[in-house]
Each structure stands twice: as C-alpha cells, then as structure tokens.
Amino acid sequence: MLSGTGLVAGYRSGVPVLSEVDIQIARGEVVGLAGPSGCGKSTLARVLTLLMAPWAGQVSVDGEPVRGFRHAAPRAQRTAIGVVFQQPRLSVDPRFTLHQIVAEPLRANRKHPVDERVAELTDQVGLTAELLRRRPHEVSDGQLQRACLARALALEPRYLVCDEMTAMLDASTTAALVGVVADHSNSTGTGVLAISHDEPLLSVWADRVVRWQPTGEEQ
Numbered sequence: 001m002l003s004g005t006g007l008v009a010g011y012r013s014g015v016p017v018l019s020e021v022d023i024q025i026a027r028g029e030v031v032g033l034a035g036p037s038g039c040g041k042s043t044l045a046r047v048l049t050l051l052m053a054p055w056a057g058q059v060s061v062d063g064e065p066v067r068g069f070r071h072a073a074p075r076a077q078r079t080a081i082g083v084v085f086q087q088p089r090l091s092v093d094p095r096f097t098l099h100q101i102v103a104e105p106l107r108a109n110r111k112h113p114v115d116e117r118v119a120e121l122t123d124q125v126g127l128t129a130e131l132l133r134r135r136p137h138e139v140s141d142g143q144l145q146r147a148c149l150a151r152a153l154a155l156e157p158r159y160l161v162c163d164e165m166t167a168m169l170d171a172s173t174t175a176a177l178v179g180v181v182a183d184h185s186n187s188t189g190t191g192v193l194a195i196s197h198d199e200p201l202l203s204v205w206a207d208r209v210v211r212w213q214p215t216g217e218e219q
C-alpha cells in the first residue's frame, strides 16, 4: 500500500494546498483522482512521489513510514514509486537521446543489463530503435511521453503516479499509453494513482475514483 495520512502541504504563501488529505493506493489497484484545476492534485502527486515534503502528515510505502523527501528520500523508497508528468518536454534533458532518457535510472542500478532492459521497455511502450536514437526535439509529444513512461517503469516500481499523463495527447496515443499502464499493473501488481480531469477516461481506467471539491474535500 502507498498511503498518505493527514497530509498538509503547500508553498511559500503559507496557505496549505492540501489540508488533512488521506489517500491509499493498494498493490494492483488503479485509483483515479479527479478535481478542478488548482485543487492540489499535482501537489499530492509531488508529495506521494517524495519530490516535496509535506508540512504535516505521513507518507508510507508498504507500511514503512517515509522519513525523508527530495534528496533525503531513501533510495529504496524513491525507486519504489514511479511518476509520469503531464508535459514530457519539461521532464527530460533536451540534450539526451530517447535511449539515454529511458536508460537514466538504470545507470545507477546494477540489477538490469542496461541495453537489454531499454529494449524490453521500448518494446513495451511501443517505441522503435530508430526513435531511440533521436533527441526530444525530433519526436512528437506522444513519442516523448512513451519514453517518459518507459523511464518510469525502468526500475519496476511498486507504485506509479500518472499526473495528467495523457492530457496533451490524442485519443489513440492516450488509449495506447493507458493500455501499457493497465497491462503493466495487471501483470506486476503495480498500484497506480491516475490523476486526470478526464472523467470518461478514469471511468474505464480506474478501479475507483476519488473526486475532490475545490476545498480538497472528497465527494
């Protein structure tokens, strides 16, 4: 279970964006999160992926409380949670080839032979060897997002947070990427938090949907 309990988080203004938020994502479960723009969905994604420290509350990964965030996050907990953001171009180093982008997390981890694992992942997300040699400005948003998804899956995370992963993509690429995540979750038991304002998409993708009101309260 990836869980957040009593989470309070915000930015410099001192006004919390998240107030006492509780959320649980079980292994193998796809939890949808919907809510109006600005209600704090991406903030919750940052806290749950350990990229931002909450002001109060607790994140736990498989029962183990998280004691550090950002650079202080324990590596085992950080790599247990993958993340894909809305805008792939803001999530990658523009100087890297797609191969280097997918391979990045594998470099610091000796568990997998890099080239074999990259080949496996690119096949899984529907990229070709030719596309892997290109840099971000030479591919479409959809192709780059496929690379970002492959990178997120590289270290076999136990949980995956998809923050508006398909918001910039057309219907067929959206269906393809959601299909990759759903197959992956079914075969490996990865728990997924799918954040989207696309209710029809969540209704087919998620096992259950949490709906936030502007105040951050659940419906």
Ligand SMILES: Nc1ncnc2c1ncn2[C@@H]1O[C@H](COP(=O)(O)OP(=O)(O)OP(=O)(O)O)[C@@H](O)[C@H]1O
Pocket (backbone or CB within 6 Å): 011, 012, 017, 035, 036, 037, 038, 039, 040, 041, 042, 043, 044, 197
């Ligand atoms: N880096 C930041 N610095 C200051 N305020 C921020 C920052 N990021 C987000 N906020 C503010 O926090 C609030 C919640 O933002 P957040 O991005 O979490 O909402 P969201 O529900 O994901 O919105 P959207 O659906 O538009 O992506 C907003 O009022 C936003 O302006």
